[in-house]
Each structure stands twice: as C-alpha cells, then as structure tokens.
Amino acid sequence: MTPSAILHIGPGAFHRAHQAVYAAALIDAGHPEARIREVCLFPPRIGHSLDVQKGAYHVLFRDAAGQELRRITSIGEVLDKPHEDFLSDPALRLVTMTLTEKGYCHLPGTRKLDPSAIASDLEDPLQPRTGIGWLALGLARRQKAGLPGLTLASCDNIPANGRLLQAVLSEFVDQAWPALASWMARNVSFPVSMVDRIVPRVDDEASETISQLAGERDMLGVAAEPFGQWVLENDFALPIPPLDKVGVQIVEDVRPYELMKHRILNGAQTAIAHLGALSGFETSCQAANDPVMGSWLARFCAAQARTLTCPPGENLDAYVRTTLERLRNPHIRHSLVQIGTDSSFKMGQRIVEAAVHHVDGPEAELYALTIAAWLQYNTGRNADGAVIPVSDPLADRFRMIVANADGNARALVEGFMELDLFEGRLRHHRDFKERLVTLYSMLERQSPRDLMMATETSKPEEER
Structure with missing residues (x-):
C-alpha cells in the first residue's frame, strides 16, 4: 500500500x-x-x-x-x-x-x-x-x-x-x-x-x-x-x-471566507432552526421553501451579507443566492432540531455580532425576532405548550432562567441577556431589549411564521 x-x-x-x-x-x-x-x-x-x-x-x-x-x-x-x-x-x-x-x-x-x-x-x-x-x-x-x-x-x-x-x-x-x-x-x-x-x-x-x-x-x-x-x-x-x-x-487569511459562511449560510441555518421549529416545520428545506418564511429568509441573508467584507474571489450577492438555493434543496432534509443543537456555541458570531451591526437600523426587527425565537425555543416549550428537545451545553442554565422568571417575559429576557454571548451592546440597548420582550410575549401565543405574515401584510403594497 x-x-x-x-x-x-x-x-x-x-x-x-x-x-x-x-x-x-x-x-x-x-x-x-x-x-x-x-x-x-x-x-x-x-x-x-x-x-x-x-x-x-x-x-x-x-x-x-x-x-x-x-x-x-x-x-x-x-x-x-x-x-x-x-x-x-x-x-x-x-x-x-x-x-x-x-x-x-x-x-x-x-x-x-x-x-x-x-x-x-x-x-x-x-x-x-x-x-x-x-x-x-x-x-x-x-x-x-x-x-x-x-x-x-x-x-x-x-x-x-x-x-x-x-x-x-x-x-x-x-x-x-x-x-x-x-x-x-x-x-x-x-x-x-x-x-x-x-x-x-x-x-x-x-x-x-x-x-x-x-x-x-x-x-x-x-x-x-x-x-x-x-x-x-x-x-x-x-x-x-x-x-x-x-x-x-x-x-493567507481564512477569516473573510469563514465569516461569510458563518454569517450567511450558518446564520441562516441557526435562525431557521428555531424560527422554523416553532412554526411547525421539521426540516430546513420545508421551512426555506415556505413562501412566508422563505421571503423572510432572503431578507435575513441579505442583511447578514451587509455586515461583511467580501473575500477575494467571491461575490456576496451570488453567495446569498446560492445559499438560498442550497437551503431549498428538496433532497437535503436537514432536521431543524439537529441544526438547533448546541446553539449557544453558535449564536455569537452567526447572529449576535450581526445584530449589533444592525441594531439601530431597519433590519433590527429581523434580529429581534430571531433572538426572541431562540429564547422561546430554549424555554423547552412552543406556543402550544408542546415540549421542545433542548440539547445545549447551557441547558441547565436555561432551565434556571425560565424558573426564576416564573412566567414574566421581561425577567426571562433579562435573564437570557446576562449570558456571556450577549455581553456588549445588545445587553444594554434599551430599545432592542424592549422589542425582545414584546416579540417573546407574542411568541408565547403564536408562531414566528404568523408574526412574519402579519408584518408582511401590514407593509404598504409598494414595499412588499
């Protein structure tokens, strides 16, 4: 040999x-x-x-x-x-x-x-x-x-x-x-x-x-x-x-390529794992092919791309289009529960850092909904009260936060925002935290897809 x-x-x-x-x-x-x-x-x-x-x-x-x-x-x-x-x-x-x-x-x-x-x-x-x-x-x-x-x-x-x-x-x-x-x-x-x-x-x-x-x-x-x-x-x-x-x-430097992938592809996967699971979808392709969630995902990926410097030889617009095609691949039936595993390891670079970039802009709503869905998912229950299998190194900490909040949305958001991954601007941004409290409270009664659809239909026709 x-x-x-x-x-x-x-x-x-x-x-x-x-x-x-x-x-x-x-x-x-x-x-x-x-x-x-x-x-x-x-x-x-x-x-x-x-x-x-x-x-x-x-x-x-x-x-x-x-x-x-x-x-x-x-x-x-x-x-x-x-x-x-x-x-x-x-x-x-x-x-x-x-x-x-x-x-x-x-x-x-x-x-x-x-x-x-x-x-x-x-x-x-x-x-x-x-x-x-x-x-x-x-x-x-x-x-x-x-x-x-x-x-x-x-x-x-x-x-x-x-x-x-x-x-x-x-x-x-x-x-x-x-x-x-x-x-x-x-x-x-x-x-x-x-x-x-x-x-x-x-x-x-x-x-x-x-x-x-x-x-x-x-x-x-x-x-x-x-x-x-x-x-x-x-x-x-x-x-x-x-x-x-x-x-x-x-x-010579992998970082721009790595960040492009983590933000756009992996960020979309992490976002859709929680948003999709709470909306009743089982796989990434089901969620990505849904017209409501698919439209939201396209806006989210474009917002993620705007936080990046384009790596040599790449094209961010093309990378976004390719990412959406990959997520819609009908043969890649990737379980949302599997994608959502160990998400506390992943949220920082994929979601939180990008949210800081957009926190004062029009895309802040995308990130507030994404993070609110992550909070709801990690309470271990969806809006219907069904059990969600939370598999995460911080699962015990999550349970403690939920118990201490005792049903109070503001206390729950404050508890989660004390996690190390939120250290920095988001933790202290009053408007963003208020939006999290509002969205989390809404997610206790309805699915993320319902909120996306309500937001879309409330826009003026020329913005749709």
Missing part, C-alpha cells in the same frame, strides 16, 4: 462526503499519497464495514437539478482503536480532524481548556479518552521517534478552529507533557480551515436510493449536496499533498 501523507481523526458522514472526496479527486489526478488513514476515537467504528466493502463506499450528490452517485476509494486504512504510535508514520504530513465542537474540551466561548472535560487525560496521559489527549500522546511518541513535525488542521465548523486547537492542545501539553511543549511550538502548525457541504443524516429513502444506484447495500454511503468548499490557511509544517489542484483554496 502506498504510504499515506494524510491521516484523519473522526471519519463520520461529513468527512466521507467532503475531505475524502477531495482526496479521491487528488488520487485520480496522480497523487496516490493522498490516500487517507482514518482513526476512529469513538463509535461508530467503520473499519469492519469498509473492509467488507473492499475499501469503497458511495456518495449520493443531489439537488433539484438531478443526482450523481460517486464511488469513493480514498480511505486506505481505518484504525477502529488508535495506538500510541498512530502519528509516527514517517510519510505522514497532514492530520485533519472532525471532532465536533465538544471534542475540543474547551470552556464554551473561550479557547481555554475545560478541566472537567479533560480531567481523566490529565490524570493519566498515557491512557487518553479525548481527541486532545490522543493528539498529545501521538505527538510525544513522534517527538521520541525523532520524526519531523506535522500540520494539524481542524475541519470542524468552529470560528478560527486552528487557533482553538492550538490553544487547548498547548494548554493540555503544558500540564501533561511539559517536555513536548517547546518541540510542538517549533514543529507543529495549526492552520485555520473553513469547510462547507451540507451532509444530512442518511434516512431510509436516501439509503435505498444509494443501494439501488450502487447495485448493492452500502453501509457507509452518505448523501450530500453538490456544493462543496474547503478554504485552508497557508501554514504547513511540511509540504502537504497539492490539494489546491482539486479546488481547495489555499489562502
């Missing part, structure tokens, strides 16, 4: 529909070193399934225009349980990872290590249980073997993900592996990356379609939209396979 220059930690559905697809294109372009070695830190373990399928699986790309099934063979080996030398291959140059936001063991909203999340690894660094602990052990073994450094590239949907990874891993190493710290500082790089492709859970219909088109059952098949983007900071400890040959954008 050709030595692998790339190792990936966490070969879930997104990775199989994104990084592994880019690697497959690079292998087809004559770079066999792009074959990926995979490491599963946690279930599901995919090694046996991939062996049964002889190293292949399928990605079903589809949108309103059609569909394409692609056979992917870029995963060369899967370690269903890592060993301490998993980073000690001399051919290895690039380590990518999809650990999910919780996998970085950080205090929410900071780049500081969460002592409770990393406690077992600090107690016994030789028997790690987290991704951060495994990376530290693997790097310590690589240092001991006299091998050169590595590039560790987070591919999680977190702002400045490389900076977060560097901060938490450095803090952990300082405590658990002090002899590794200076070597890591000199030899390991942590480029920021921005990855983008909507990859919903494979439902029964998608699974059956993949099996029919492939002519066999595929235990690892995934469905995804055709759109894909990967922007990677030009900061590499060693030369990596030439991913730029297959569409990866290697740039």
Whole structure:
C-alpha cells in the first residue's frame, strides 16, 4: 500500500462526503499519497464495514437539478482503536480532524481548556479518552521517534478552529507533557480551515436510493449536496499533498471566507432552526421553501451579507443566492432540531455580532425576532405548550432562567441577556431589549411564521 501523507481523526458522514472526496479527486489526478488513514476515537467504528466493502463506499450528490452517485476509494486504512504510535508514520504530513465542537474540551466561548472535560487525560496521559489527549500522546511518541513535525488542521465548523486547537492542545501539553511543549511550538502548525457541504443524516429513502444506484447495500454511503468548499490557511509544517489542484483554496487569511459562511449560510441555518421549529416545520428545506418564511429568509441573508467584507474571489450577492438555493434543496432534509443543537456555541458570531451591526437600523426587527425565537425555543416549550428537545451545553442554565422568571417575559429576557454571548451592546440597548420582550410575549401565543405574515401584510403594497 502506498504510504499515506494524510491521516484523519473522526471519519463520520461529513468527512466521507467532503475531505475524502477531495482526496479521491487528488488520487485520480496522480497523487496516490493522498490516500487517507482514518482513526476512529469513538463509535461508530467503520473499519469492519469498509473492509467488507473492499475499501469503497458511495456518495449520493443531489439537488433539484438531478443526482450523481460517486464511488469513493480514498480511505486506505481505518484504525477502529488508535495506538500510541498512530502519528509516527514517517510519510505522514497532514492530520485533519472532525471532532465536533465538544471534542475540543474547551470552556464554551473561550479557547481555554475545560478541566472537567479533560480531567481523566490529565490524570493519566498515557491512557487518553479525548481527541486532545490522543493528539498529545501521538505527538510525544513522534517527538521520541525523532520524526519531523506535522500540520494539524481542524475541519470542524468552529470560528478560527486552528487557533482553538492550538490553544487547548498547548494548554493540555503544558500540564501533561511539559517536555513536548517547546518541540510542538517549533514543529507543529495549526492552520485555520473553513469547510462547507451540507451532509444530512442518511434516512431510509436516501439509503435505498444509494443501494439501488450502487447495485448493492452500502453501509457507509452518505448523501450530500453538490456544493462543496474547503478554504485552508497557508501554514504547513511540511509540504502537504497539492490539494489546491482539486479546488481547495489555499489562502493567507481564512477569516473573510469563514465569516461569510458563518454569517450567511450558518446564520441562516441557526435562525431557521428555531424560527422554523416553532412554526411547525421539521426540516430546513420545508421551512426555506415556505413562501412566508422563505421571503423572510432572503431578507435575513441579505442583511447578514451587509455586515461583511467580501473575500477575494467571491461575490456576496451570488453567495446569498446560492445559499438560498442550497437551503431549498428538496433532497437535503436537514432536521431543524439537529441544526438547533448546541446553539449557544453558535449564536455569537452567526447572529449576535450581526445584530449589533444592525441594531439601530431597519433590519433590527429581523434580529429581534430571531433572538426572541431562540429564547422561546430554549424555554423547552412552543406556543402550544408542546415540549421542545433542548440539547445545549447551557441547558441547565436555561432551565434556571425560565424558573426564576416564573412566567414574566421581561425577567426571562433579562435573564437570557446576562449570558456571556450577549455581553456588549445588545445587553444594554434599551430599545432592542424592549422589542425582545414584546416579540417573546407574542411568541408565547403564536408562531414566528404568523408574526412574519402579519408584518408582511401590514407593509404598504409598494414595499412588499
């Protein structure tokens, strides 16, 4: 087998529909070193399934225009349980990872290590249980073997993900592996990356379609939209396979691209998750295709774009149009409850910072409704009293705020606005907070869609 220059930690559905697809294109372009070695830190373990399928699986790309099934063979080996030398291959140059936001063991909203999340690894660094602990052990073994450094590239949907990874891993190493710290500082790089492709859970219909088109059952098949983007900071400890040959954008500063995605696409997803769920929709495409909510979403995305500086080579108006088309894709039935998970991690950059930009302008109403819906959603009940499954690191805090408010809308808004993510201008903006109280009170009796429709019909005809 050709030595692998790339190792990936966490070969879930997104990775199989994104990084592994880019690697497959690079292998087809004559770079066999792009074959990926995979490491599963946690279930599901995919090694046996991939062996049964002889190293292949399928990605079903589809949108309103059609569909394409692609056979992917870029995963060369899967370690269903890592060993301490998993980073000690001399051919290895690039380590990518999809650990999910919780996998970085950080205090929410900071780049500081969460002592409770990393406690077992600090107690016994030789028997790690987290991704951060495994990376530290693997790097310590690589240092001991006299091998050169590595590039560790987070591919999680977190702002400045490389900076977060560097901060938490450095803090952990300082405590658990002090002899590794200076070597890591000199030899390991942590480029920021921005990855983008909507990859919903494979439902029964998608699974059956993949099996029919492939002519066999595929235990690892995934469905995804055709759109894909990967922007990677030009900061590499060693030369990596030439991913730029297959569409990866290697740039000096990822921030403008990252902010464009977080604000427009992810901001729209986060907004519609709560607005849509409270309005009775189950998926993002249902909500985006609704004429009332779709019209509101178009205005919201345009407002989000007006908070940005356009990245080199991009067009914000075109990006907004593409985003709306992606959200309306009838084959991407992305659960709103799933999108709404861990939203306290996401609201700051996606919604709150943009709301500050617009707080004194005509678009303030868009943001007040978005945030009021987020508050209502996180009370755990909709206007009809039905239970909403709140899955968030701050869920206990939310319950405490609701209990302390005891049915008083103003007290509830004040309680939520004390959360760290609202620190700054919104917390102290009297008019905006008053609007939140009014809208939250209205959402206790009616859905966001009802409010959108009432607002639209109240406008003069020339403004509609």
